[in-house]
Amino acid sequence: MTFQVYDTTLRDGAQREGLSYSVVDKLAVARLLDEFGVGFIEGGWPGAVPKDTEFFRRARKELDLRHAVFAAFGATRRAGVAVDADPQVRGLLDAETPVVTLVAKADLRHVERALRTTPAENLAMIRDTVAHLVRHDRRIFVDGEHFFDGHRHDPAYGAAVVETALAAGAERFVLCDTNGGMLPSQVTAVITDLTARTGVAPELLGMHAQNDTACAVANTIAAVEAGVRHVQGTANGYGERPGNADIFAVVGNLQLKLGLPVLPAGCLEQMVRVSHAIAEIANIVPDTHQAYAGAAAFAHKAGLHASAIKVDPLLYNHVDPSVVGNDMRILVTEMAGRASVELKSRELGLDLAGHPEALSKVTGRVKELEADGWSFEAADASFELLVRSELPGGAAPRPFALESYRVQVEHREDGAVVSEATVKIRVRGERVIATAEGNGPINALDEALRVGLSRHYPELLGFELADYKVRILEGSHGTGAVTRVLVETVDGAGNDWTTVGVHPNVVEASWHALVDALTYGLARTRV
Numbered sequence: 001m002t003f004q005v006y007d008t009t010l011r012d013g014a015q016r017e018g019l020s021y022s023v024v025d026k027l028a029v030a031r032l033l034d035e036f037g038v039g040f041i042e043g044g045w046p047g048a049v050p051k052d053t054e055f056f057r058r059a060r061k062e063l064d065l066r067h068a069v070f071a072a073f074g075a076t077r078r079a080g081v082a083v084d085a086d087p088q089v090r091g092l093l094d095a096e097t098p099v100v101t102l103v104a105k106a107d108l109r110h111v112e113r114a115l116r117t118t119p120a121e122n123l124a125m126i127r128d129t130v131a132h133l134v135r136h137d138r139r140i141f142v143d144g145e146h147f148f149d150g151h152r153h154d155p156a157y158g159a160a161v162v163e164t165a166l167a168a169g170a171e172r173f174v175l176c177d178t179n180g181g182m183l184p185s186q187v188t189a190v191i192t193d194l195t196a197r198t199g200v201a202p203e204l205l206g207m208h209a210q211n212d213t214a215c216a217v218a219n220t221i222a223a224v225e226a227g228v229r230h231v232q233g234t235a236n237g238y239g240e241r242p243g244n245a246d247i248f249a250v251v252g253n254l255q256l257k258l259g260l261p262v263l264p265a266g267c268l269e270q271m272v273r274v275s276h277a278i279a280e281i282a283n284i285v286p287d288t289h290q291a292y293a294g295a296a297a298f299a300h301k302a303g304l305h306a307s308a309i310k311v312d313p314l315l316y317n318h319v320d321p322s323v324v325g326n327d328m329r330i331l332v333t334e335m336a337g338r339a340s341v342e343l344k345s346r347e348l349g350l351d352l353a354g355h356p357e358a359l360s361k362v363t364g365r366v367k368e369l370e371a372d373g374w375s376f377e378a379a380d381a382s383f384e385l386l387v388r389s390e391l392p393g394g395a396a397p398r399p400f401a402l403e404s405y406r407v408q409v410e411h412r413e414d415g416a417v418v419s420e421a422t423v424k425i426r427v428r429g430e431r432v433i434a435t436a437e438g439n440g441p442i443n444a445l446d447e448a449l450r451v452g453l454s455r456h457y458p459e460l461l462g463f464e465l466a467d468y469k470v471r472i473l474e475g476s477h478g479t480g481a482v483t484r485v486l487v488e489t490v491d492g493a494g495n496d497w498t499t500v501g502v503h504p505n506v507v508e509a510s511w512h513a514l515v516d517a518l519t520y521g522l523a524r525t526r527v
């Protein structure tokens with residue numbers, strides 16, 4: 001039986017606090033999910049949420065999906081209402097999707113206390129709604145809400161719900177851990193009991209796991225190991241409360257660990273791109289540490305890791321990162337050894353393999369500087385300048401020599417605050433004095449330095465300070481607090497680079513980072 005990957009980013013994912021997609025956002029997310037190769041995209045609840053109604057109307061006309069089909073989500077008919085008279089069910093048909101997913105109560109306590117109806121009427125609601133939609137040529141999935149909690153309370157009733165839905169024509173019955181409280185062993189036990197009790201083939205079942213015990217992905221995998229062949233999840237695990245099973249981790253595990261080819265060929269490597277693009281649309285900063293898709297998912301800081309990775313990257317990676325579109329990165333910090341420095345330098349295009357002395361010196365220098373508060377992890381450009389300074393003939397030429405700089409901040413009578421900086425430098429044998437104003441002391445210093453250098457280095461005019469981060473590092477062991485500054489610079493050609501400076505004085509720390517930024521930028525434009 002075909003394995004089904006069912007995405008609910010646009011319905012359950014949108015139930016995440018703080019997230020609100022526009023219709024245009026939803027269309028863009030649907031395109032991305034299709035590129036990732038999921039089989040089903042649940043677009044929302046038409047009739048209940050106006051935006052979702054509009055989404056299905058536009059998606060029909062505007063989207064030409066290559067892999068997925070759309071599913072409209074909604075509830076079974078209301079208690080005591082004829083199915084063809086229920087406007088909510090009418091709304092599901094009006095969405096004109098090939099698939100409809102119905103949420104149905106599978107826990108007797110919910111039937112009695114939330115629906116306030118009888119066990120028999122709930123079964124009739126499921127039977128009538130499934131049969132009605134099947135008569136209208138829809139493929140039906142039934143999401144059995146609170147199935148696992150209900151099974152503990154009254155397993156026979158949950159089993160009757162499953163049998164009723166399948167007998168009425170549902171294609172799959174999806175077991176939902178709605179409160180997200182299950183553990184993998186409990187999921188396995190419930191599925192084993194359900195299939196033994198009913199004789200229902202596990203291939204007819206699906207799994208929908210919320211992440212309240214941080215086990216949603218594990219619970220989904222456990223369900224597949226118990227025979228289930230339909231999995232639900234959301235991009236990056238977005239969803240109500242702590243979220244849903246992250247579809248990227250679920251699919252990564254199914255394909256790469258269980259050997260189930262659940263996506264079309266060529267789709268798995270779209271994972272990182274699709275994950276980050278959806279985060280961008282959702283306006284949520286991507287989780288750096290997300291399994292498989294995070295920027296740090298294959299980043300190695302420990303020196304011992306790097307020394308083994310030098311022999312074979314798979315000694316410290318659970319899979320080849322490129323299979324999900326990710327990259328391995330080596331981080332150089334106080335935890336680096338010579339192997340880390342060698343691999344990181346290689347990443348930057350510098351070969352230290354034949355220079356053991358330089359390698360030891362850079363490694364030692366990184367450790368000393370990091371102990372003083374420097375951090376090279378996010379400042380590749382400063383690290384590269386450090387490596388070059390130790391390579392024979394490799395030091396990046398310093399574009400100027402400093403005589404002095406001065407910065408002043410003036411609070412005027414009218415309330416205006418103006419910063420002004422003057423730099424005195426020597427550039428190619430010429431003494432230059434330049435002054436500039438800025439909206440703050442660092443901005444003024446940056447401007448003054450550029451003014452002073454621009455005649456000799458006109459390419460500087462294309463550089464821009466894109467980001468400036470300051471962190472005060474608490475003093476320890478009797479030393480004072482120091483300031484760490486990270487500066488991100490961009491040029492007109494789409495390149496960006498980050499440099500670092502550290503000093504007890506924030507202006508001096510910034511100066512170091514600015515000088516590295518200009519030195520690095522000029523060196524690369526002149527290569």
Ligand SMILES: CC(=O)SCCNC(=O)CCNC(=O)[C@H](O)C(C)(C)COP(=O)(O)OP(=O)(O)OC[C@H]1O[C@@H](n2cnc3c(N)ncnc32)[C@H](O)[C@@H]1OP(=O)(O)O
Nearest residue numbers: 045048049075076077078079103104105114115116145178
């Ligand atoms: C587990 C999940 O995440 S399921 C997805 C949940 N998603 C949403 O709720 C988002 C969209 N929801 C909505 O826009 C609204 O809640 C609507 C339009 C569906 C319903 O709104 P209202 O008619 O105002 O009802 P309200 O939300 O207060 O209560 C839900 C009603 O549905 C009934 N209901 C709940 N589950 C089901 C079900 N599976 N089948 C049939 N009826 C159901 C409830 O008993 C309640 O009925 P009542 O109005 O007779 O008390």
Ligand SMILES: CC(=O)C(=O)O
Nearest residue numbers: 012143145146176178
């Ligand atoms: C259907 C669903 O979203 C749930 O039971 O969690």
